[in-house]
Amino acid sequence: MSVEFDADPLRRAVEETIAAHPEVVQRWIENQPGAWGFLAGQGVLAYRRTLGRRLADAERRALWHALWMRLEALRAG
Helix, strand or coil: CCCCCCHHHHHHHHHHHHHHCHHHHHHHHCCCCCHHHHHHHHHHHHHHHHHCCCCCHHHHHHHHHHHHHHHHHHHHC
16 A cells, blocks of 8 residues: 655745754754754654644654655755
């Protein structure tokens, strides 16, 4: 069974997470311990708020992937 994702709420959750925690984003860019775990957790909470429900495992993984890719883009400049 495949799960389809609405990219707009996912994108909003990623951007909300990054905008709300710029100091932790900077710590992630600097490879400081704990930064990824904090951002991943906050991203899940933001996505849950956006969708208004708990996330399926596939949705959580999609959020983590999208957040990681956005952070990598920020790191690259």
